[in-house]
Amino acid sequence: LISFAAGVLVAAAFTELIPESLELNDAAVPGLLLSFLAFYLVERYVLIHTHHHEHEHGGETFAHTHAVGIIAFVGLTLHSLLDGIIISAGFEVNLELGMIAALGVIAHEIPEGFSIASILLYDGFTRVRTLIYSTIVALATPAGALLAFFLLEDVSTGMLGFLLAVAAGSFLYIAASDLIPETHQSHSAVTVFLVLAGAALIVGAGAILG
Template sequence: MVNFEITVLFYGTVAGLATLSGIVLMRSKQEWAISRSQYVNSFAAGLILALVFFHLLPEAVELSDIAFPTIFLGFFSFYLLENFIVIHSGSELHFHESDPCLQHASETNGVMAFTGLSLHSLIDGVIIGVGFELGTEIGILAALAVIAHEVPEGVTSFALINETLPDKSLILSVIVAVATPIGALISLLFIHSLTDNLIGILLALAAGTFIYISASDLIPQTHGTQNLKTMVAFLLGAVLIMVISFIP
């Protein structure tokens, strides 16, 4: 039991560190981070989609009769989260310094972005815990999927928050990163009491959110830069999941 808890917290912490690495890159090597982001996004998208279609979906369907509606719910929930909190926050990023009303509106949007990104990271941590409750293999694969998109999330977090709340951007971005291990810790409070049906529902929610992240956040950011390298990165992400699946 102790080993289980340590494992969940370990992978949750690694995911948080991945977010921190994205933040550090944006602070120290912003141009380099942006120029390489399409490859990271492509790799993460391939890895996440392979996890969803080869593991999360089959497991969710096997454990729950309402898996498919729940997948849609997960997808739609993140659609709402990003459109009304995170993406809305970026719609008015540029404001005139001399207009206090516009500056206040932008600061409010920054807080909304911080809230949405923190909630996103908390959910990622819970997904890691639920994955390990189902088994070590699915737990490691789920953790890899979370870790893969935490680096670009760190870049996004710092960019959004720094644009609207520059004086607090570092501390707020770090809180977003810390939210992932906190989510993993929270999952330990309830995952052992879950029925198979509830685990299936949570896996379906995770599948829906992962599909949304790949389709809406990761893949679109590679548009306009599509080349052989991004395609190879996508395939490498998918192949990594398949290779790990065959490791005894």
């Protein structure tokens, strides 16, 4: 699943989001760079730092206060809201881009759902609270899409291009930082096949919907 998601995200960014963003706004590239770097900084100085701190102190303080779980919950909820905005921005341009953006979001949100549940359980949350928090993270995406549906109604094409570049940056960062490194843990030919299959799905969907 992770290998397939990696292929989907990389292909969606390079074959759909980036070209479309440049067509709408030829100065959209900074949005891609800013998005990529923003995700790096959040992961580097928030998520990774808290996990490192937890290991240093045996997990006692953080297990008691649930700080790691709360930070992960807030971060992934905001990310899910952004995913919803990305989907709406795609549909605001055309049906094809909206479908491609939705496929990309779904592909990486499934493993993210398992991740947030694992983090919360590891941090001492009960199964009920873990289920509630995980559901909130999942519902943040349609909430973001609904919010963006109204906010993007009169947005300029230049801003749409910038938002698509931001989406591309987030897709590329997730693939490069989290998903592709995971695929290197397996030496099976199936892993390579799944990456290529994910990319092929996006290319094929673009050809059919386009």
